[in-house]
Amino acid sequence: AQSVAQPEDQVNVAEGNPLTVKCTYSVSGNPYLFWYVQYPNRGLQFLLKYITGDNLVKGSYGFEAEFNKSQTSFHLKKPSALVSDSALYFCAVRDWEDSNYQLIWGAGTKLIIKP
Amino acid sequence: EPEVTQTPSHQVTQMGQEVILRCVPISNHLYFYWYRQILGQKVEFLVSFYNNEISEKSEIFDDQFSVERPDGSNFTLKIRSTKLEDSAMYFCASSESSYNEQFFGPGTRLTVL
Numbered sequence: 001a002q003s004v005a006q007p008e009d010q011v012n013v014a015e016g017n018p019l020t021v022k023c024t025y026s027v028s029g030n031p032y033l034f035w036y037v038q039y040p041n042r043g044l045q046f047l048l049k050y051i052t053g054d055n056l057v058k059g060s061y062g063f064e065a066e067f068n069k070s071q072t073s074f075h076l077k078k079p080s081a082l083v084s085d086s087a088l089y090f091c092a093v094r095d096w097e098d099s100n101y102q103l104i105w106g107a108g109t110k111l112i113i114k115p
Numbered sequence: 116e117p118e119v120t121q122t123p124s125h126q127v128t129q130m131g132q133e134v135i136l137r138c139v140p141i142s143n144h145l146y147f148y149w150y151r152q153i154l155g156q157k158v159e160f161l162v163s164f165y166n167n168e169i170s171e172k173s174e175i176f177d178d179q180f181s182v183e184r185p186d187g188s189n190f191t192l193k194i195r196s197t198k199l200e201d202s203a204m205y206f207c208a209s210s211e212s213s214y215n216e217q218f219f220g221p222g223t224r225l226t227v228l
Contacts, residue, residue, distance in 0.1 A: 034216060043119075043206055044158070044219040051214070090158060101146065101171050101213045102160040 002027045004093050006106035013081045013113050021076040021089050021109045029097030033074040035065055038088040038108070047089075050074060051096075061085070081113045117141045119220035121207050127226045128197055136192045136223045138207030147190045148208040148217060149182065151175070158206070164190065165213070197227045 003026045013019045025031055035047040048059025055067040065076045076089060088110050092103040120139045128134050140147050149161040162172040164182055179195045190209075194201055204224050208217040 032214065036219075043221040044208075046216045046218060049216050092158075096214075101148070101163040101165075102173070103217065105158040105160075107157045 002093060002095055002104045004091050004104050004106040006089075006091055006109045008109050009107075010110040010112065013111070015083055015113050015115050016080050019078050019081045019085070019111065019113070021091075021111060023074045023076065023091030023106055024072050025074060025091070025093040026072060027093060027095040029095045031074075032094040032096055033065075033067060034092040034094075034103065035059065035063070035074075035076050036090045036092065037061075038090065040087075044090065047076070083113045083115055086111055086113045119207055119209055119218050121205075121220035121223050123223060124221065125224045125226070127228065130199055130227055131196050134194050134197055134225065136194075136205050136207075136225070138190045138192070138220055139188050140190055140207065140209030141218055142188070144209035144211050144218075146170075146210045146213055146217075147182075147184070148210075149192045150206045150208065150219075151203040152206065152222075153203045161192070161205075194225075197225075199227050201225060202227045 005024045033050040036044040037047050038044050047063050048057050050057045050067045058064045063078050067074050088108045090108045091106040094103050122137045147164040150158050152158050160173050162176045163170045181193045183191050204222040206222045207220045210217045
């Protein structure tokens, strides 16, 4: 069965420091991986995705994520955090070889950037 | 930039009443989805829709739920007889293909009293 784990409920980072939000996944085939961000009282905004190709994927707002097949991870990173990055971050996966369309979602990680 | 829109932004209803949540997906997208998020919890898949039929649905999507694309632009979620536990944010999403990223609307907050 497909699953996504975001082991940290909350991550606290000082502004200007690098940030990492962790995500690990489990699929039977090859994964499609996504990161979305949710600001308070807003919908989910797409940040970036990994389908195939380079393991380091660059996305919106200076975020990037590294696909690591051996560790089944897809951690979200940013070199220098901004206070405006504070939000809820969701990792999602879909099995490339699965005919189903649904995304399987992690529980979300609340990112707090302190000035 | 094209975006998914949803109406209403907030719907309050009495238990047992029917509600219809409306979505306008991005115009060139072919795949449509409904998700829900109970306050503070994870996003849960409800249903996907392609070529005028349901392509996949979750266990949550029981007989009280239905979806429809009544015209070329709207995509609706109907809950026939609402329950207290249906209170949640309901998100519509669309994508160009089943393998592309899904774009989400701002959500409808459903409150069942």
